[in-house]
Each structure stands twice: as C-alpha cells, then as structure tokens.
Amino acid sequence: MKVDFYTSKREYDQKKEEFDKAIQKIIEKGNFILGEEVREFEKAIEEYTGAKHAIGVASGTDALVIAADILGFKDGKEIITSPFTFLASASCITKHGGKPVFVDIDEETFGIDVNKIEEKINENTVGILPIHLFDQMPDMDKIMDVAEKHNLKVLEDAAEAFGMRWKGNGEEYKHSGAIGDFGVFSFFPTKTLGGYGDGGMIITNNDELANLAKCYRVHGASKKYHYDFIGYNSRLDTLQASILSVKLKYxxxxxxxxxxxxxxxxxxxxxxxxxxxxxxxxxxxxxxxxxxxxxxxxxxxxxxxxxxxxxxxxxxxxxxxxxxxxxxxxxxxxxxxxxxxxxxxxxxxxxxxxxxxxxxxxxxxxxxxxxxxx
CATH class of the missing domain: 3.90.1150.10 (Aspartate Aminotransferase, domain 1)
Known part of the structure; x- marks a missing residue:
C-alpha cells in the first residue's frame, strides 16, 4: 500500500465542482489583485478568529516579515524566540537587522520553554516571537504576562495554527494569533487551511497596526501612488482567496x-x-x-x-x-x-x-x- 505524506487531489476530487466554480468566476471577472473576494475572505477570517482586522498577504513568510518590520523588530534590537522552528520565524527578524535570541524548548510540546524567556530579557529586548508549532500553542498567559511586565511586543507565529485556540486562565478560548500585537497565518497547501499556492494573513486587534499592515502590503502606499512608507509588494491573490473561502466552509x-x-x-x-x-x-x-x-x-x-x-x-x-x-x-x-x-x-x-x-x-x-x- 502506498500512503502519501500529503495530497490535495482527494480534497479536490471531493469538492471539484465548488473549486472549479470559484476559480472560473475569478478568471471571468479578471480581477486578480485585491479583488472583492480577498476582502470577503478577510472578513470571514475576522469572524472565524475573532480578530478585529485581517490583512491578506502573499505568504506566511511575508506576513512575518511585514509584521516584524512594523513592530520594530530590527536595527540591532533583540527578539526572543525558539531555535526549533522553520527558518522564517527568525529570518523575519534578521531581514531588518534585528537579533534573534533563542530559548530552548519544552521537551513534551516542542514549543518555546516559557519559563526561560524572562532570563533572556535585557534593555535591548523589544519583543517575543512565540511559535504555535504543529499541534499546540505555548503558554500564552505566561508570555503575555512577561511581555506586559517588560513592555515588549508580541508577534505570534501562527503559520501552522489556524483553528488553534487557547483558554489558559481566561474565561473563553482565544484564537491563535489574536492574543498578541500581531498574529500571522500561512496558507501553504499542506496547512490545515491551505490554498493552491502561497498565501498568508496578518491579524490584529489594533486599528493603527492594521492600517500600517494594509499600507505595507502595497509598497507602503496609503492610497494609490502616495507612499508613506517603504513597504512591500505582498498581496493575497484573488484566486487563492476564492479557493480558501471554499475550504474555510469545511x-x-x-x-x-x-x-x-x-x-x-x-x-x-x-x-x-x-x-x-x-x-x-x-x-x-x-x-x-x-x-x-x-x-x-x-x-x-x-x-x-x-x-x-x-x-x-x-x-x-x-x-x-x-x-x-x-x-x-x-x-x-x-x-x-x-x-x-x-x-x-x-x-x-x-x-x-x-x-x-x-x-x-x-x-x-x-x-x-x-x-x-x-
């Protein structure tokens, strides 16, 4: 018996009519860049996660890079994270000249050992980048307590964590990425919510951060050809948004x-x-x-x-x-x-x-x- 590690073909075969209809609709309209389906999908993500804002970008890596830039994870500042993760969790810091400061992991969960974070904090530390890895989130109550105590920003790498929710000491479950200052998702095909290509999302409950993320994804423009920042060319494809909207229903x-x-x-x-x-x-x-x-x-x-x-x-x-x-x-x-x-x-x-x-x-x-x- 042959068992694939992953295949998208079975899901496509099961929902072929829906996927084909969604794709064909975009092709016929010809609105491939930030079409209305992107905003509709962003609204659906806001509703599902409980986050106030969702901003679609071209990949989970771009989501990390943009969010790290906005939060000031750069110019020699230190950001605490884990060494046991995908490259982008730390390269998003070094891209801007920031310094990743690693903390060992919990042997049973594979996530950052939250009890070792505080000992790495100094006057040059500006943030914590926890990674919700594989199956679960690290102790976000502890992380947010440490961040508040030391006035640090928190960027949640929830690239693998769409659908994960943390309750901890709270009265209700909170979706991954919606606890810190920014959270990011990846829609790489293998993900729990995966597209038919690259795609990513930034979420936040902060109005100012959301507006910055919307500018940064279109070269730093507050409106067309008016550049307030040096940003990025990183937009969620309308085709991917349409495909992901089908998958989100299930x-x-x-x-x-x-x-x-x-x-x-x-x-x-x-x-x-x-x-x-x-x-x-x-x-x-x-x-x-x-x-x-x-x-x-x-x-x-x-x-x-x-x-x-x-x-x-x-x-x-x-x-x-x-x-x-x-x-x-x-x-x-x-x-x-x-x-x-x-x-x-x-x-x-x-x-x-x-x-x-x-x-x-x-x-x-x-x-x-x-x-x-x-």
Missing part, C-alpha cells in the same frame, strides 16, 4: 477529522515502547496540523517507511542556532540541548482529512513491525 469538519486520525495513531501506537507520542499542555484546542512522534533509531525507521512506500517528513533536522545562516549569532552545539536532541528523534507521519483509517493502520503496523524485526 474547516471545522477538517479539524474534527484530524483529531480522529491523531487519536487513531495514539491508540495504535500506545504500546510501542520505541516511540513517544505528543503531549498537550494547557487548556487549548488543537488542530493536529502535523502528527509527530519521537522515535528510537529515527533515521532507520524513516528508511523503512520509505521502503514500504509511506510518506513522512522531519520537522526539523537541524535547529536554527546550528544553521549556517545563523552562524554569526555565535551559538554552538550544546547551547540548546533539548532542541538538538528532538531534532534527532522527531518524525512526522501522514495526516490530512482525506487519509483513510486503513492507511493509518498500515502506517502504524509498519512502525511496529520495524521495531519487532530489529
């Missing part, structure tokens, strides 16, 4: 199905002593964008999965502080031992709403057989 069903798949994985693998399963902390709602395990002989297992035509991915094989691009920061091996160890053990298994229970069982049986036959 997002709760997709999240529910992802939870069912994750629970099936956990049930089937619970007695396999060679793997550790994800653990959630805090009062929150997960989305299971990725299903990771920590595996003994990870590389051997990966090769065995490949041999048996099972797709997988490794998020992430090298922590950012050991990447050549961040060598100038002066970190060395051993500085963040938890992140380094996790990079050698972590393995992502196939998870998307259209995968079948039979395929999940095959993946689990293959993992169990690998360790039995060692």
């Amino acid at each position: 997002i709760d069903d997709a999240i529910k199905r992802r939870k069912e798949i994750a629970e099936l994985y956990m049930e089937k693998l619970k007695d396999c002593k060679n793997v550790r399963l994800p653990i959630a902390k805090g009062d929150q709602k997960q989305v299971y964008y990725v299903f990771n395990i920590l595996a003994e002989d990870r590389d051997g297992l990966a090769e065995y999965l490949k041999k048996n035509e099972i797709g997988y991915s490794i998020y992430y094989p090298i922590p950012l502080h050991l990447q050549e691009s961040f060598k100038y920061l002066g970190y060395k091996k051993g500085d963040f031992p938890v992140a380094e160890r996790i990079c050698g053990e972590i393995l992502a298994l196939p998870i998307y709403p259209e995968i079948t229970n039979e395929e999940i069982e095959y993946v689990c049986d293959t993992i169990i057989n690998f360790y039995k036959n060692k």
Whole structure:
C-alpha cells in the first residue's frame, strides 16, 4: 500500500465542482489583485478568529516579515524566540537587522520553554516571537504576562495554527494569533487551511497596526501612488482567496477529522515502547496540523517507511542556532540541548482529512513491525 505524506487531489476530487466554480468566476471577472473576494475572505477570517482586522498577504513568510518590520523588530534590537522552528520565524527578524535570541524548548510540546524567556530579557529586548508549532500553542498567559511586565511586543507565529485556540486562565478560548500585537497565518497547501499556492494573513486587534499592515502590503502606499512608507509588494491573490473561502466552509469538519486520525495513531501506537507520542499542555484546542512522534533509531525507521512506500517528513533536522545562516549569532552545539536532541528523534507521519483509517493502520503496523524485526 502506498500512503502519501500529503495530497490535495482527494480534497479536490471531493469538492471539484465548488473549486472549479470559484476559480472560473475569478478568471471571468479578471480581477486578480485585491479583488472583492480577498476582502470577503478577510472578513470571514475576522469572524472565524475573532480578530478585529485581517490583512491578506502573499505568504506566511511575508506576513512575518511585514509584521516584524512594523513592530520594530530590527536595527540591532533583540527578539526572543525558539531555535526549533522553520527558518522564517527568525529570518523575519534578521531581514531588518534585528537579533534573534533563542530559548530552548519544552521537551513534551516542542514549543518555546516559557519559563526561560524572562532570563533572556535585557534593555535591548523589544519583543517575543512565540511559535504555535504543529499541534499546540505555548503558554500564552505566561508570555503575555512577561511581555506586559517588560513592555515588549508580541508577534505570534501562527503559520501552522489556524483553528488553534487557547483558554489558559481566561474565561473563553482565544484564537491563535489574536492574543498578541500581531498574529500571522500561512496558507501553504499542506496547512490545515491551505490554498493552491502561497498565501498568508496578518491579524490584529489594533486599528493603527492594521492600517500600517494594509499600507505595507502595497509598497507602503496609503492610497494609490502616495507612499508613506517603504513597504512591500505582498498581496493575497484573488484566486487563492476564492479557493480558501471554499475550504474555510469545511474547516471545522477538517479539524474534527484530524483529531480522529491523531487519536487513531495514539491508540495504535500506545504500546510501542520505541516511540513517544505528543503531549498537550494547557487548556487549548488543537488542530493536529502535523502528527509527530519521537522515535528510537529515527533515521532507520524513516528508511523503512520509505521502503514500504509511506510518506513522512522531519520537522526539523537541524535547529536554527546550528544553521549556517545563523552562524554569526555565535551559538554552538550544546547551547540548546533539548532542541538538538528532538531534532534527532522527531518524525512526522501522514495526516490530512482525506487519509483513510486503513492507511493509518498500515502506517502504524509498519512502525511496529520495524521495531519487532530489529
């Protein structure tokens, strides 16, 4: 049996008529740049997340770069974040001459260790960039308390976290990205809400920040050909907005199905002593964008999965502080031992709403057989 790590084809086949109609409508109208469907989609995101403002941009990376620029994460200022993440979570800081200051991660959640943030704060620190990674959010109550105490800005990297909600000590759940000063989403095809190409979104509850983001995405223009800032050319394509609007209608069903798949994985693998399963902390709602395990002989297992035509991915094989691009920061091996160890053990298994229970069982049986036959 062949099991893809991810495929968009099944979802397209199921909703082909809706997708084709949405795409054809844009082509016939010819309004490809910031068409009315973009604003309609932004309004739908505002309603779904509870954020006051949503601003569509060309990618999740652009969303981070623009938000970091506006918040002043630049010019030698320090911003605290995690070394265990995708490049863009830190490169958005260095793009503007800011300095990422890394903090090790929590071994069970893979998110930033919130109890180690405050010790890295000094007079040059201006912000915190928490990453809502894979399946859950770090303790946003703690992060916001630290930020308020030290007058820091918070940029939530919620690129992987559409649909995640945090309750913590509050009376109601708050959507990822809608807690800090800015939050960002990615609509890369594999995401929980993914398009048929690149796309991103900035959300905020601050009117002034929203107006700045709207200017920055169109070269810094407050109105056409009137440039108040040196901005960016980063706009969510109308085609992508139309496709994403179709998918948004079914997002709760997709999240529910992802939870069912994750629970099936956990049930089937619970007695396999060679793997550790994800653990959630805090009062929150997960989305299971990725299903990771920590595996003994990870590389051997990966090769065995490949041999048996099972797709997988490794998020992430090298922590950012050991990447050549961040060598100038002066970190060395051993500085963040938890992140380094996790990079050698972590393995992502196939998870998307259209995968079948039979395929999940095959993946689990293959993992169990690998360790039995060692």
